[in-house]
Amino acid sequence: MTLADGSRDAAATRIAVLQMTSGITPLVNARTITDAAAQASDSGAAMLFTPEMAGLIDRDRARAAVHIVAEDDNPVLAAARETAARHGLWIHLGSLAVRADDATGDGRWANRGFVIDAKGAIAARYDKMHMFDVDLASGETWRESAAYRPGEAVVTVDCPVGRLGLAICYDIRFPALFEALGRAKCDCIAIPAAFTVPTGAAHWHLLQRARAVEASAYVISAAQAGVHEDGRETYGHSLVVDPWGEILLDIDGGAGLGFASIDPSRTAAVRAQLPSLANRRPVPLSPAS
Structure with a gap:
């Protein structure tokens, strides 16, 4: 954060956000x-x-299947871990x-996020909970649940941007989900995405800002952009x-x-002004009429 006198706030944490146009070759994306x-x-x-x-990114599932391997064999994860350790940088994949x-035996994959610490260790994993199964007015049809198994756990991790x-x-x-993250007193919430153009144009900025306000937390949303190989x-x-x-x-x-700066004093100030997390009360369900 830049102060009025032009100096830097020593408490603020500088982060980098990578916007990608990922393709069908993992080693290229890793680079x-x-x-x-x-x-x-x-x-x-301090964190990417x-x-x-x-x-x-490859909607041809037969072609993609060749590259979808277990964590220990994933070249992108291995490259990110090695790079994090080399630079002393945290990375959120x-x-x-x-x-x-494959405990269920259904053969579906996981859409899994990773937080990697500055020594290259995996500090947290999160499997996407909600599957994108939609039929858009544009004619686009997506059935994420056909290939991916939803996660079941809310995940937080302490890192350079706080919780x-x-x-x-x-x-x-x-x-x-965001109510649960708010109750966990997260300082930041990461919402990486590959939003479609129709849904992005309609709702992206609206939803991101709403989630930040209701959680009284920073939202950091690295996104895919442009026309992909698939x-x-x-x-x-x-x-x-x-x-x-x-x-x-x-x-x-x-x-x-x-690049942006995450300032913990900003979070504290907002929560002091509008203590919505502290004021939240359970909402009872109305009986069926």
Whole structure:
């Protein structure tokens, strides 16, 4: 945060947000992430945030299946961990498609986010809870649940931006998850995404700002943008929104790296002015009429 006298607030944490146009080749996407991590580190960032499906975007499931492997074999995760350790940088991989522990035997994958610490260790994992199963007026049809198994756990992790709550893309439309993250007193919530253009144009900024205000927390949303190798188009506009709902970063256009500062005093000030988390009361369900 820049103060009135032009100096920097020592308490603020500089972060980097990577907007991507991920393709069908994981090693190419891994190089994009590692190059961004080096640039983020050189620019003084403590943490890099990447979008949903940072390692692979391919709606041809037969072709994609060749690259969807278990965590231990995933080259994008391995590259991110090595890069984090080399630069002493935390990295939030918004999500990767990985082969899940197949306890159910249904063969579906996981849409899994990873928080990697500055030593390269995995500090947290989060499996996307809400599957994007929709039929849009534009003619686009998506059935995420056909390939991916939903997660079941709310996840938070302590990292350079304070307590970070994890969500992914379509999760943003389900307030109960964000109520749980608010109760966990998250300082920031990450919502990496690959929003479609129609839904993004209609709802992206609205939903991001609403989630920041209701949780009295920063929202950090790295996004996919542009036309991808598999033919889909994503909305972009990676955002950082402060707890008052003010937009601190909005990456317009295609792939690129942006920076913002997370100031814990801003969160404390907003929660003191409008203590909605403290004032929240349980809402009883009305009996069926």
